[in-house]
Amino acid sequence: MVYVHVPFCRSFCTYCDFYSEIAGAQLYDSYSDAVCAEIRQRAGEMDGSLKTLYFGGGTPSVLPLAVLTSLLLALEEAGYGGPFTEFTMEVNPEDIVERGPGYLQSLKSLGVDRVSMGIQSFDDALLRWMNRRHDAERAVQAFRMVREAGFGNIGIDLIFGLSNLSDEVWDATIERAVALEPEHISCYQLTVEGESTLADLVAAGRYTEADDAQCRRQYDRLCEKLSDAGYRHYEISNFARPGFEARHNGGYWNRTPYVGLGPAAHSFDGTSRSWNSSSLDGYTRTVEVLSLEEARIETLMLSLRTDRGIGADFLQEHCRKEDIDRLVEEGALERNGTRYRIPEDHFFVSDEIIRELI
Ligand code: SF4
Secondary structure, three states: OEEEEEOEEOOOOOOOOOOOEEOOHHHHHHHHHHHHHHHHHOHHHOOOOOOEEEEEEOOHHHOOHHHHHHHHHHHHHOOOOOOOOEEEEEEOHHHHHHHHHHHHHHHHHOOOOEEEEEEEOOOHHHHHHOOOOOOHHHHHHHHHHHHHOOOOOEEEEEEEOOOOOOHHHHHHHHHHHHHHOOOEEEEEEOOOOOOOHHHHHHHOOOOOOOOHHHHHHHHHHHHHHHHHOOOEEEEOOEEEOOOOOOHHHHHHHOOOOEEEEOOOOEEEOOOEEEEEOOOOOOOOEEEEEOOHHHHHHHHHHHHOOEOOOEEHHHHHHHOOHHHHHHHHHHOOOEEEOOEEEOOHHHHHHHHHHHHHHO
């Protein structure tokens, strides 16, 4: 599994604190040189046990095709060329509309077979508040363009749990999402991240977070409507048409080793995690070997976020029997053959359940 971080955005969203620079042509060459050098240096780490490639960001759709092509060539020369089990590209709707069908055909011919589009909302007032570049109409237009270009695996991202998102608008948002018939929908509850504009708004008293009851209501509506529309709720924040579950992300959740390339990218080799510094200029990598306790906690947290859950043997070996029995009794955990999982109606409080097991 290989992840390539593209740390460029044309503008910064209110809620986001990912490392990213304002996109600009003068930065792309040094970015490309640095990532190609990292690819050559780490060629031996890229094994193909799950051969996925994921360009995330930031905003990968701002990258010139020449840069994308040179990164793919470097990967190929390093022994990690296509075809891939899954090759995902995150895109911004505005870039798709601006760059047009020719760009989409180029992505296809480069091997991209899955497009993940950050739509976030279909409400123009909310999109403006989020400082997104697109409006609802452009999002729909971009989605249709991707479909017309022949992509049969499109995911979209939405956000709920904003205090300025009414239940009515949220219902309408889900309905518009379903009407587009994406293969995959990721929905994230808004959180206030430390370095974001939103954190400043909260500190200045200009935004009050949504209360738990509202977030819970909106999550329940989401689960209900997407289930009615035939989506499988296979991870706390992810829904897919059967057979379209994200394979790359699935690898993260079952702790498959992966190589993360580019500034701020994270990697995992099975026993240690590493991360590149958040800088375009000569970024460096820090490696941290996970202790057995950290590996145990990570396994619990990642596995129990999925509807596949966790092996009964692992859970029984690493958690107290009385905690498991009590959670089963309360309906917060269920046994499914050789595995335990959190039932969907308890997904919303999964963090608390996992904390109790830890
Ligand atoms: S949400 Fe995406 S597009 Fe917006 S600032 Fe963050 S990385 Fe950039």
